Amino acid sequence: MNLYEGNKGDRIRIKEVAIEGVMRRRLLDLGFVPGAIVDVLKKSPLGDPIAFRVSHTTIALRKEESIKITGELIQHDNE
Amino acid sequence: MTTNEVYRIALAGNPNTGKSTLFNALTGLKQHTGNWAGKTVSLAEGSVHYKKSTYRLIDLPGTYSLYSNSTDEEVARNYIVFEKPHVTLVVLDATSLERNLNLALQVMEMTSNVIVCVNLIDEAKKRGIEIDELKLMRQLGVPVLKISARNKTGFPALLDTIDRMIRGEITTSPYAIQYNDEIEGKISELVPNVKKLVGDRFPSRWIALRLLDGDTSLLDEIQKRMHQEEESTWNTVQKTSGSHLENF
Amino acid sequence: MEYSSENERQSFRELLNQANELSTSSLRDEVVSSLYQTSQQICSRTVRFTKSKEDKKTERLDAVFTSPIWGFPIMLAMLGLIFYLTIAGANVPSSMLASFFTWLEDYISMAFFALNSPDWLHGVLVLGLYRGTTWVISVMLPPMAIFFPTFALLESYGYLPRVAFNMDRLFKKVGAHGKQSLTMAMGFGCNAAAVLSTRIIESPRERMLAILTNNFVPCNGRWGTLIVLASLFMAAGFTGGMKTLVSSGVIVGIVIFGIFVTFVVSWVLSKTMLKGVPTHYTLELPPYRRPKFFDTVVRSSLNKSYAVLMRAIKIAAPAGILTWVFANIYIGDTSIFMYGVNFLDPFAQSLGLDGYIMLAFILGLPANEVVLPILLMGYLSTGSMLEVDNLADLKNIFLDQGWTWLTALNMMLFSLLHYPCGTTLINIYKETKSYKWTFVAFLIPTVIAIGVTFAVAQLVRGMGWV
Ligand SMILES: Nc1nc2c(ncn2[C@@H]2O[C@H](COP(=O)(O)OP(=O)(O)OP(=O)(O)O)[C@@H](O)[C@H]2O)c(=O)[nH]1
Numbered sequence: 001m002n003l004y005e006g007n008k009g010d011r012i013r014i015k016e017v018a019i020e021g022v023m024r025r026r027l028l029d030l031g032f033v034p035g036a037i038v039d040v041l042k043k044s045p046l047g048d049p050i051a052f053r054v055s056h057t058t059i060a061l062r063k064e065e066s067i068k069i070t071g072e073l074i075q076h077d078n079e
Numbered sequence: 080m081t082t083n084e085v086y087r088i089a090l091a092g093n094p095n096t097g098k099s100t101l102f103n104a105l106t107g108l109k110q111h112t113g114n115w116a117g118k119t120v121s122l123a124e125g126s127v128h129y130k131k132s133t134y135r136l137i138d139l140p141g142t143y144s145l146y147s148n149s150t151d152e153e154v155a156r157n158y159i160v161f162e163k164p165h166v167t168l169v170v171l172d173a174t175s176l177e178r179n180l181n182l183a184l185q186v187m188e189m190t191s192n193v194i195v196c197v198n199l200i201d202e203a204k205k206r207g208i209e210i211d212e213l214k215l216m217r218q219l220g221v222p223v224l225k226i227s228a229r230n231k232t233g234f235p236a237l238l239d240t241i242d243r244m245i246r247g248e249i250t251t252s253p254y255a256i257q258y259n260d261e262i263e264g265k266i267s268e269l270v271p272n273v274k275k276l277v278g279d280r281f282p283s284r285w286i287a288l289r290l291l292d293g294d295t296s297l298l299d300e301i302q303k304r305m306h307q308e309e310e311s312t313w314n315t316v317q318k319t320s321g322s323h324l325e326n327f
Numbered sequence: 328m329e330y331s332s333e334n335e336r337q338s339f340r341e342l343l344n345q346a347n348e349l350s351t352s353s354l355r356d357e358v359v360s361s362l363y364q365t366s367q368q369i370c371s372r373t374v375r376f377t378k379s380k381e382d383k384k385t386e387r388l389d390a391v392f393t394s395p396i397w398g399f400p401i402m403l404a405m406l407g408l409i410f411y412l413t414i415a416g417a418n419v420p421s422s423m424l425a426s427f428f429t430w431l432e433d434y435i436s437m438a439f440f441a442l443n444s445p446d447w448l449h450g451v452l453v454l455g456l457y458r459g460t461t462w463v464i465s466v467m468l469p470p471m472a473i474f475f476p477t478f479a480l481l482e483s484y485g486y487l488p489r490v491a492f493n494m495d496r497l498f499k500k501v502g503a504h505g506k507q508s509l510t511m512a513m514g515f516g517c518n519a520a521a522v523l524s525t526r527i528i529e530s531p532r533e534r535m536l537a538i539l540t541n542n543f544v545p546c547n548g549r550w551g552t553l554i555v556l557a558s559l560f561m562a563a564g565f566t567g568g569m570k571t572l573v574s575s576g577v578i579v580g581i582v583i584f585g586i587f588v589t590f591v592v593s594w595v596l597s598k599t600m601l602k603g604v605p606t607h608y609t610l611e612l613p614p615y616r617r618p619k620f621f622d623t624v625v626r627s628s629l630n631k632s633y634a635v636l637m638r639a640i641k642i643a644a645p646a647g648i649l650t651w652v653f654a655n656i657y658i659g660d661t662s663i664f665m666y667g668v669n670f671l672d673p674f675a676q677s678l679g680l681d682g683y684i685m686l687a688f689i690l691g692l693p694a695n696e697v698v699l700p701i702l703l704m705g706y707l708s709t710g711s712m713l714e715v716d717n718l719a720d721l722k723n724i725f726l727d728q729g730w731t732w733l734t735a736l737n738m739m740l741f742s743l744l745h746y747p748c749g750t751t752l753i754n755i756y757k758e759t760k761s762y763k764w765t766f767v768a769f770l771i772p773t774v775i776a777i778g779v780t781f782a783v784a785q786l787v788r789g790m791g792w793v
């Protein structure tokens with residue numbers, strides 16, 4: 001699955017960041033590195049961007065990027 | 080050493096870690112602060128007097144890494160890399176140390192005059208985050224201090240550490256990241272050529288690494304700087320600050 | 328020399344090529360992940376979490392502030408509240424300052440007469456410099472001393488990135504960068520500073536959009552004009568709390584209209600001059616932090632008051648002198664000032680304004696703060712010498728000059744939409760290093776300001792509403 005498909009409360013381990021160039025670097029710097037664990041926090045009122053928690057910080061990404069970051073669902077917490 | 084030399088101390092760190100707050104607290108100036116990433120976008124300078132020395136503090140824009148993405152980050156990168164402050168204070172957010180340490184490690188690859196300030200320690204305490212600074216210091220090989228810029232705690236030790244570092248009483252041995260054999264091999268391949276070009280101006284291992292990392296703008300900048308070395312800091316910063324828009 | 332630098336360039340190029348050959352995408356990833364692994368390792372040895380790792384408070388607040396239902400209403404309410412507080416709080420101190428300065432002026436004038444000083448000197452120093460400066464102070468200072476601390480509180484609480492988060496989709500639709508909301512928020516303080524703040528936008532195209540449209544957010548120097556006109560003319564039929572409410576409503580409307588224009592202009596530009604698709608975007612949402620209330624309030628109101636005072640002295644004072652001189656040097660039987668007014672009047676009338684207003688905007692190019700004072704001095708220099716003790720007197724001056732609510736509305740619109748102030752233009756040049764784009768930054772707002780006020784004037788007159 002990719003990050004964009006994640007629902008609130010999902011915990012995803014990143015496998016691949018299929019973005020090249022500067023943006024890839026920015027994402028890596030922010031902690032979206034393969035192996036990192038990302039929590040899906042919430043969608044913006046208009047549906048996009050989505051806020052994720054990664055290495056103890058909250059980062060919002062637009063669909064264009066989050067759709068290209070793939071990983072596996074490791075936990076779903078729907079309290 | 081001369082007593083009235085002015086020592087430059089740069090405040091580097093991720094965005095929103097409290098650099099400007101610390102700067103204000105130490106210099107008594109009024110840099111704008113705000114709870115969002117990107118509040119500071121240009122350099123600010125102010126001075127601090129401590130034990131007969133004068134420090135010139137430089138508040139930098141926040142940056143996620145030394146690989147710059149935007150103009151504000153470039154301003155910070157260029158200062159740390161090219162203006163060679165006597166001490167670089169890396170200000171970290173205690174509540175997200177992991178990401179913050181990244182930048183500290185990168186700065187430590189470049190210069191050994193680094194002091195790490197773990198800021199927002201009050202927030203960390205509230206959230207039940209405990210940081211063992213002695214262990215961290217041993218791991219990193221540079222001084223580590225816990226402070227709260229907003230509550231002005233931890234300042235005496237910080238100033239004392241700065242003072243001793245400037246006097247050369249502290250020898251650091253910054254953590255050197257060992258990359259895999261492939262990368263290390265390629266670094267060694269590049270280093271002699273880098274040395275030939277830039278001499279001892281910059282640590283050549285670090286430049287080789289940044290080049291492998293794809294940071295070509297760094298090399299452009301070095302080339303540019305070598306032609307205008309006599310120009311003043313401010314001018315150069317101003318000059319680079321517009322560069323992203325020059326393509327239009 | 329030529330040869331050696333060519334040589335050097337050559338070896339730089341060689342080094343670059345060598346590095347490019349050695350560097351691969353997987354290698355670059357490896358560099359970053361080595362860094363991450365190291366910091367993870369170090370953290371796992373030195374950091375201990377004794378409570379749940381997450382910040383529940385921030386999550387709960389975000390559920391409200393960025394909620395699909397409440398997110399936008401709360402943003403509007405916050406904006407309205409800030410203006411309400413500003414207008415309600417500034418009213419009394421403003422008129423107190425105004426009457427204090429008028430009271431003082433009488434004594435100063437008496438001193439001048441007692442010393443037998445020539446009329447022109449009294450004119451330049453008192454009617455020009457003193458009036459210009461004190462007007463800026465009494466109109467600008469109180470609102471600024473309330474608006475900015477309130478805004479600073481929101482800012483240090485961490486609300487601004489949430490606005491950027493909520494609004495991003497709209498910016499994306501028009502081809503702009505989501506962080507433009509942050510740079511626009513800075514524009515409320517000062518457009519010149521906001522132009523610098525666009526440095527946080529990574530992509531040059533979107534950064535240019537943010538620079539070119541920043542002016543549609545009213546700044547520091549324009550709040551005074553907007554607030555005075557809104558409360559004098561737009562909320563005229565109301566009294567007390569209701570009046571404040573209506574005035575704030577009008578200001579919110581003006582701000583929203585500015586944002587709307589920003590969207591339209593961004594959209595048009597990204598389809599024409601600045602063609603392109605939205606590029607990447609990342610936004611950090613920091614935890615909410617309770618601001619140090621007292622510190623923040625005191626610091627930002629002192630800072631802003633100081634800034635207003637400095638600008639009053641540096642710009643309003645010379646502008647005041649200049650205006651007085653222009654209004655009192657006669658060529659034939661018309662002053663230079665009146666030549667300007669008469670020349671501009673027909674054009675200004677078609678925009679629902681008058682020649683004085685237009686001239687005030689033109690002379691106000693260095694700083695928006697001085698537009699209103701110049702206008703008043705212009706009016707006062709012609710008519711019978713009126714004393715301006717309070718806002719009601721002020722309104723009479725305007726009415727004497729044939730103002731209607733249309734004049735007020737169009738002056739507000741023109742103020743909102745017109746060209747950036749001199750300092751902002753200088754900063755735009757510094758950031759873009761391009762005369763062309765600086766000129767575009769001047770031209771777009773000017774054309775829009777003229778177009779909008781013209782359309783409004785024609786519509787209102789055509790419908791016979793005034
Ligand atoms: N609780 C707490 N808050 C702090 C502390 N230091 C800074 N802050 C707050 O953190 C926020 C960010 O502070 P700044 O000083 O603007 O951060 P900065 O590092 O200069 O940020 P950029 O200029 O964007 O890179 C502000 O709201 C400060 O009030 C601290 O020690 N404790």
Ligand SMILES: [Mg+2]
Binds near residue numbers: 098099100111139141
């Ligand atoms: Mg700062």
